[in-house]
Amino acid sequence: MQDDLQTLLEKDKIIDVINALFIGTDQRDWNWVRKCFAPQVHFDMTSLTGGEPVMMTPKQIADGWKKGLKPLKAIHHQSGNFIVRVTGDEATAFCYASALHYLPNKSGRNTRTFVGSYDFHLVKKHDRWQIDLFKFNLKYIDGNLNLEEA
Numbered sequence: 001m002q003d004d005l006q007t008l009l010e011k012d013k014i015i016d017v018i019n020a021l022f023i024g025t026d027q028r029d030w031n032w033v034r035k036c037f038a039p040q041v042h043f044d045m046t047s048l049t050g051g052e053p054v055m056m057t058p059k060q061i062a063d064g065w066k067k068g069l070k071p072l073k074a075i076h077h078q079s080g081n082f083i084v085r086v087t088g089d090e091a092t093a094f095c096y097a098s099a100l101h102y103l104p105n106k107s108g109r110n111t112r113t114f115v116g117s118y119d120f121h122l123v124k125k126h127d128r129w130q131i132d133l134f135k136f137n138l139k140y141i142d143g144n145l146n147l148e149e150a
Contacts (some may be wrong), residue, residue, distance in 0.1 A: 010129075011084040014091050014122055017129045022077035022097070030066050034058035038123055038132035047116070047138040061134075071148045074102040079118075089124040101147055109144035116140075 017036050024032035037058035044053035069075055079097040099114040121133035 007086050010086045010091070010124075014084050014086070014093055014129050015082050017122065017131065018079065018082070018093060018095065018118075018120060021131065022079055025065060025069070026075045026077055028066070028069070028075075030062040033062045033065070036131055037061060037134075038125075038130040041131060042121075042133040042135075044133075044135040047136060048114070053135070069101075072101050072103050074100075076100045076102075091122045091124075091129065093120040093122065094118065103147050105144075105147070107144070109147075112141065112143040112145060112147045114138065114141050 021033060021036040024030075024036065035058075039057065041056050041058065041061060042053055043056040043061060046053060077097060077099045079095045081094075081096045083094045085092045094117060096117050098116075101112045101114075102110055104110050116136055116138040119133070119135040119137065120131050122129045123132050124130075
């Protein structure tokens, strides 16, 4: 019974880290975002950008998102359908998510929506879970694909 309870507590902590990543991004709290990641992250956005997965630091990830999201008036991530598996001090997590970008412009086409899922691997260090694998799996993009240019 104690092991089951501990596993549930760890799963809750892991979901909190993932939610903190999305909320921190939406609030543009780049320090908060950096804290969600391990010192080195296998970072895979290839379903959106092409190319190959890369190893990145939390600073590199946060700086890239800060620059890429800067023109937008608002960002909103919504996630759910979490599946979390814990094995000792390691875990995998999966969730569905959508991200909405908002930028008012003359065209009236003010939004862009990304829909997909995420795969995560996390490690527990000093009683804190950190993401060391981040993979976005794009299902589709809808709305103004050239939002920043409109």
